[in-house]
Amino acid sequence: MAEQEIFRIEKEAAVAWLVLDRPDKRNTMTMDFFSGLGEIFRQFDRDPETRVIVIRAEGRDFTVGLDLMEAAGFFAETGAANREETRRKIAEIQDCLNAVERCRKPVIAAVHGYCIGGGVDLLCACDIRLACRDTVFSIRETRIGIIADIGTLQRMPHIIGHGWFNELALTGRNFTAQEALQMGFITGICEDKEALVARAGELAREIAQCPPLAVQGVKEVILFSRDNGVYPGLDYVAQKNAAVLPNEDVIEAIQAFMEKRAPIFKGR
Numbered sequence: 001m002a003e004q005e006i007f008r009i010e011k012e013a014a015v016a017w018l019v020l021d022r023p024d025k026r027n028t029m030t031m032d033f034f035s036g037l038g039e040i041f042r043q044f045d046r047d048p049e050t051r052v053i054v055i056r057a058e059g060r061d062f063t064v065g066l067d068l069m070e071a072a073g074f075f076a077e078t079g080a081a082n083r084e085e086t087r088r089k090i091a092e093i094q095d096c097l098n099a100v101e102r103c104r105k106p107v108i109a110a111v112h113g114y115c116i117g118g119g120v121d122l123l124c125a126c127d128i129r130l131a132c133r134d135t136v137f138s139i140r141e142t143r144i145g146i147i148a149d150i151g152t153l154q155r156m157p158h159i160i161g162h163g164w165f166n167e168l169a170l171t172g173r174n175f176t177a178q179e180a181l182q183m184g185f186i187t188g189i190c191e192d193k194e195a196l197v198a199r200a201g202e203l204a205r206e207i208a209q210c211p212p213l214a215v216q217g218v219k220e221v222i223l224f225s226r227d228n229g230v231y232p233g234l235d236y237v238a239q240k241n242a243a244v245l246p247n248e249d250v251i252e253a254i255q256a257f258m259e260k261r262a263p264i265f266k267g268r
Contacts (some may be wrong), residue, residue, distance in 0.1 A: 014051035014208040023059025028067040029118045038096030045103045051212050052204040056110040065117025094150050100125040104216040110200035112193050116140045124155035129186040132196050135177040142172030211249035212267035
């Protein structure tokens with residue numbers, strides 16, 4: 001399946017919109033979906049014109065998760081060789097979602113309808129999450145005999161804390177947008193899809209107006225500190241600032257303040 005049949009990319013100045021575009025399949029996640037996602041985010045990371053990415057979806061649902069018809073083939077055969085192939089495929093998918101998190105540009109998810117299983121994995125790799133009021137989430141793997149294996153179990157406890165997370169992961173139950181807001185998984189609720197897209201775009205433009213080197217540095221330091229702890233994180237941010245200061249954007253920010261005008265940041 002061609003990448004362009006699964007995704008659509010729209011550009012709006014420094015904001016890139018990645019649209020999940022298989023509404024007839026409820027945006028199910030196939031191997032082509034994951035490999036395409038990884039490659040697109042590697043391209044976003046390299047693109048100097050892209051400062052923020054928003055992920056949204058066409059159709060009734062954001063995604064109902066893994067394409068179970070395709071996945072059934074993973075488990076059709078037994079034996080050590082087949083188990084090793086399954087491990088390799090899981091690692092490959094993990095790396096594709098890791099590309100979303102590793103992308104230096106902030107990623108906003110704008111979610112509506114159902115967001116199930118692998119969809120939650122994808123959201124956990126994003127930096128900011130917004131949802132429609134009718135959105136339904138679920139770590140559904142638990143209910144179909146699978147251990148969620150592409151990021152939710154590793155990332156979500158850092159987002160919402162272990163108390164809420166343990167309940168959701170162990171039951172696999174549905175949870176609403178209001179619950180997601182209460183636990184801090186999402187940062188805002190919109191009344192409908194139109195308002196959701198508008199709010200995501202507004203937030204993306206606000207971030208894109210900030211100095212890109214600083215924004216990307218903040219994201220890198222957040223992830224490093226999460227994975228390595230407070231004191232290594234402090235050492236890392238000291239090194240980051242020593243490497244980028246001074247720069248043209250800092251000088252521009254000071255000059256714009258003194259001249260009482262909006263700054264124009266170029267990422268230099």
